[in-house]
Amino acid sequence: MHHPQENPWKIKSKQQVYDNPWINLTEYQVINPSGNPGIYGKVHFKNRAIGIVPLDADMNTYLVGQYRFTLNEYSWEIPEGGGPLPEDPLDAAKRELLEETGLVAANWTEIQRLHLSNSVTDELSILYVATGLTQHEADPEDTEQLIVKKVHFDEVYRMVCDGEITDAMTVAAILKVKLMLAEGNIAL
Incomplete structure (x- = not known):
C-alpha cells in the first residue's frame, strides 16, 4: 500500500501528441492507482498564468473585457496574461x-498561487494585488481586442458572487482580496 502522498500512478509509456509555442499535449499509458491499465492526457503549459488586482486609493479596480475563443463568449476578468517559465513572475505581472x-503600480504583493485545472493540466497561476497606481498608455498585444473599465471593488465582488464573472483566476483573486481587506492586510 502506498503512503497517501506517494505517487500511485505507474507510467508504462508516453507519447507527445501535440506541441506549439504555448502548450504541449502528452498521452501516457499508465497503470492507475487501482492497478488497472489506462491512459492519461496531460496539457503542459509553457507559460505561467499571471493575474493582477489593481486597487486605487478609492477602492476602484480595473476589469478587462474580451471575447474568449475557447469559451465562445465574452468575459470580464482582472488583468491577466502569461509569462515564460524562466521569467520572474513579478516582471510578467508588471508587463501585463x-x-x-496602461497602469503602473508602486506596490506589489503576491496573494496566491493556484493550479487552474489540475485534472488535465500543470498550469500554475500567480496572483497579485497592485497599489499605488499611475496611469500610462496601454499597449495590448495585436491578438487582443480589450475593453478596460474602472469599477468599484465592491461591485466586482458582487459580480463574482452573483456568477457574472466566472474566470477562475478572477474569482480566486477577488475573494482573496476581499478577505485580505476584511482582515486589514492591504494598505491602499
Missing part, C-alpha cells in the same frame, strides 16, 4: 498590467 490597462 501595463500592456492591458
Whole structure:
C-alpha cells in the first residue's frame, strides 16, 4: 500500500501528441492507482498564468473585457496574461498590467498561487494585488481586442458572487482580496 502522498500512478509509456509555442499535449499509458491499465492526457503549459488586482486609493479596480475563443463568449476578468517559465513572475505581472490597462503600480504583493485545472493540466497561476497606481498608455498585444473599465471593488465582488464573472483566476483573486481587506492586510 502506498503512503497517501506517494505517487500511485505507474507510467508504462508516453507519447507527445501535440506541441506549439504555448502548450504541449502528452498521452501516457499508465497503470492507475487501482492497478488497472489506462491512459492519461496531460496539457503542459509553457507559460505561467499571471493575474493582477489593481486597487486605487478609492477602492476602484480595473476589469478587462474580451471575447474568449475557447469559451465562445465574452468575459470580464482582472488583468491577466502569461509569462515564460524562466521569467520572474513579478516582471510578467508588471508587463501585463501595463500592456492591458496602461497602469503602473508602486506596490506589489503576491496573494496566491493556484493550479487552474489540475485534472488535465500543470498550469500554475500567480496572483497579485497592485497599489499605488499611475496611469500610462496601454499597449495590448495585436491578438487582443480589450475593453478596460474602472469599477468599484465592491461591485466586482458582487459580480463574482452573483456568477457574472466566472474566470477562475478572477474569482480566486477577488475573494482573496476581499478577505485580505476584511482582515486589514492591504494598505491602499
